[in-house]
Amino acid sequence: xxxxxxxxxTLQIGGWSxxxxxxIVSSSFASIREISSQRIVFLLYETLLCLLVTHLFRFLINxxxxxxxxxxxxxxxxxxxxxxxxxIVYVLRIPVALPLGLYTPVEAIDLTxxxxxxxxxxxxxxxxSVLYFIYNYFERYNKSLKLxxxxxEVELNNLKSQLNPHFIFNALNSIRALVDENxxxxxEAINQLSNILRNSLSKDKSILTxxxxxxxxxxxxxxxxSIRFEERLKIEYDIDPESYTFQVPPLMVQTLAENGIKHxxxxxxxxxxxxxxxxxxxxxLKIHVRNSGTFQFNPSMDGSSGxxxxxxxxxxxxxYGDEASFRIITENNNxxxxxxxxxxxxxx
Amino acid sequence: xxxxxxxxxxxARKELMKLLEEHPSIEVIGEAGNADEAEKMIEELNPDLLFxxxxxxxxxxxxxxxxLDTVPMVVFTTAYDQFAIKAFExxxxxxxxKPITAERLAEAVHKVTEKDRNKNGRTRDKKLGLTDQVFVKxxxxxxxxxxxxxxxxxxxxxxxxxxxxxxxxxxxxxxNALDEKLDERAFFRxxxxxxxxLSWVEGIEPxxxxxxxxxxxxxxxxxxxxxxxxxxxxxMSL
Numbered sequence: 001x002x003x004x005x006x007x008x009x010t011l012q013i014g015g016w017s018x019x020x021x022x023x024i025v026s027s028s029f030a031s032i033r034e035i036s037s038q039r040i041v042f043l044l045y046e047t048l049l050c051l052l053v054t055h056l057f058r059f060l061i062n063x064x065x066x067x068x069x070x071x072x073x074x075x076x077x078x079x080x081x082x083x084x085x086x087x088i089v090y091v092l093r094i095p096v097a098l099p100l101g102l103y104t105p106v107e108a109i110d111l112t113x114x115x116x117x118x119x120x121x122x123x124x125x126x127x128x129s130v131l132y133f134i135y136n137y138f139e140r141y142n143k144s145l146k147l148x149x150x151x152x153e154v155e156l157n158n159l160k161s162q163l164n165p166h167f168i169f170n171a172l173n174s175i176r177a178l179v180d181e182n183x184x185x186x187x188e189a190i191n192q193l194s195n196i197l198r199n200s201l202s203k204d205k206s207i208l209t210x211x212x213x214x215x216x217x218x219x220x221x222x223x224x225x226s227i228r229f230e231e232r233l234k235i236e237y238d239i240d241p242e243s244y245t246f247q248v249p250p251l252m253v254q255t256l257a258e259n260g261i262k263h264x265x266x267x268x269x270x271x272x273x274x275x276x277x278x279x280x281x282x283x284x285l286k287i288h289v290r291n292s293g294t295f296q297f298n299p300s301m302d303g304s305s306g307x308x309x310x311x312x313x314x315x316x317x318x319x320y321g322d323e324a325s326f327r328i329i330t331e332n333n334n335x336x337x338x339x340x341x342x343x344x345x346x347x348x
Numbered sequence: 349x350x351x352x353x354x355x356x357x358x359x360a361r362k363e364l365m366k367l368l369e370e371h372p373s374i375e376v377i378g379e380a381g382n383a384d385e386a387e388k389m390i391e392e393l394n395p396d397l398l399f400x401x402x403x404x405x406x407x408x409x410x411x412x413x414x415x416l417d418t419v420p421m422v423v424f425t426t427a428y429d430q431f432a433i434k435a436f437e438x439x440x441x442x443x444x445x446k447p448i449t450a451e452r453l454a455e456a457v458h459k460v461t462e463k464d465r466n467k468n469g470r471t472r473d474k475k476l477g478l479t480d481q482v483f484v485k486x487x488x489x490x491x492x493x494x495x496x497x498x499x500x501x502x503x504x505x506x507x508x509x510x511x512x513x514x515x516x517x518x519x520x521x522x523x524n525a526l527d528e529k530l531d532e533r534a535f536f537r538x539x540x541x542x543x544x545x546l547s548w549v550e551g552i553e554p555x556x557x558x559x560x561x562x563x564x565x566x567x568x569x570x571x572x573x574x575x576x577x578x579x580x581x582x583x584m585s586l
Binding site: 165166168169170172173174176177178180181227228229230266267268269 | 445
């Protein structure tokens with residue numbers, strides 16, 4: 001706010017100073033005779049009047065909050081105001097112009113001169129108003145854009161996938177047992193878990209990550225789950241090499257894989273398959289996370305699953321608008337597929 | 349003390365076995381990977397203690413307990429489950445959070461041993477006596493209730509209301525089936541609707557049609573039908 005006020009004074013004083021200089025210089029070129037000191041004093045006085053009148057005009061604009069008016073209401077008011085201001089300046093310059101001998105009293109009260117000069121001032125003030133309002137509208141638009149962007153960021157952060165604590169502690173428990181049984185594998189598991197934690201804790205609030213990075217997290221995640229579920233979990237990857245040119249929202253595929261484990265494998269006594277399959281078609285990345293099990297949409301039983309799907313949907317909407325899609329497909333009651341279709345380009 | 353470990357993860361079971369090696373008083377007599385296996389083993393091996401995971405494929409740990417007529421002592425094991433923890437903080441013997449630490453396990457074993465000492469007279473026959481406990485779950489709340497605390501079972505449609513303390517949760521069972529399982533020296537079938545705990549009987553009054561009105565400690569009154577009244581008098585008299 002302080003900056004804005006300072007900017008106004010700089011522009012107001014600077015602008016009118018330029019106006020005065022231009023007036024003095026142009027009248028010295030225009031007149032054949034040398035410019036008189038009286039005329040310079042008069043022009044400076046005139047400029048000072050304009051400065052004060054426009055300053056009062058700004059005071060009026062702020063007080064009446066003209067910036068919130070629509071154009072149909074604003075324009076007539078501005079036009080009327082600049083004419084009134086023009087006349088005021090004309091009247092106020094008479095007491096100085098006469099003693100300086102620049103006009104005769106007869107000239108001063110001549111209606112044509114009065115109207116002509118007032119219209120001249122009105123045009124100058126109108127230009128001032130146009131500049132003033134353009135600046136303020138632009139600034140306001142900018143502010144609302146910034147606000148919108150920050151709101152979107154907050155929303156995206158809230159929707160961002162959170163690692164499931166149940167998974168972390170189960171993984172740690174499995175690793176603890178694995179230390180005796182298979183030290184090499186347990187060391188690898190610790191690396192996998194730290195990679196996942198790093199990814200999920202990272203303060204870097206990027207909206208998108210490379211497909212490569214996301215796939216690494218998914219591999220680490222499923223690697224850890226396969227330690228836990230052992231032969232009950234079979235993992236398959238079928239990755240289109242073109243996929244690596246895409247960017248994806250971080251932890252989104254991991255969340256889908258986690259849902260596949262949570263609602264599929266972990267409920268099946270004999271276990272099942274989780275398959276990650278990607279295809280690039282028409283410049284869109286199609287990701288299928290397929291798992292054994294049956295899809296039960298039952299928000300009352302397990303509100304978290306319905307919420308997770310809704311989160312995914314909202315995140316996609318915020319990032320891609322209507323260009324991405326997400327749906328759940330059931331295959332012959334034996335498999336559930338979470339399908340994600342993402343565009344190549346992310347529009348801000 | 350004979351213990352059974354119930355967890356769907358082999359590594360989790362192995363880890364607990366390893367930790368239990370430090371406690372010779374606990375003898376692990378088996379491991380089960382899901383609720384069905386566990387139910388069978390509990391019937392065959394009759395363990396004194398269960399280490400029970402809650403989230404398992406098929407039936408959960410809670411569902412397993414609900415299907416048992418009598419439950420052994422239970423120590424829950426879970427990774428992270430705020431709802432479950434809330435549920436059994438009320439009345440479970442103990443619960444262990446995975447990864448389990450040796451100190452925490454020692455505490456749990458200590459609690460279990462203490463409780464076992466108090467329950468030394470636990471009957472080994474199939475009938476449920478006063479020293480047995482049952483698992484009751486009603487909505488989000490669950491209880492391990494010693495049968496000595498249950499003063500009355502009341503049939504209510506397909507359910508049985510279990511009266512203990514100020515609670516009356518429902519279990520999904522028929523009163524006839526329950527009657528067959530209960531030790532007849534401790535529990536008495538007063539009528540089609542009620543089974544009373546004899547150790548809670550405070551007073552008996554004659555009632556209409558040759559029946560009786562039994563007053564229980566705490567103020568509940570239960571009518572004994574004419575058919576059962578003679579039998580009841582027999583049992584209560586020396």
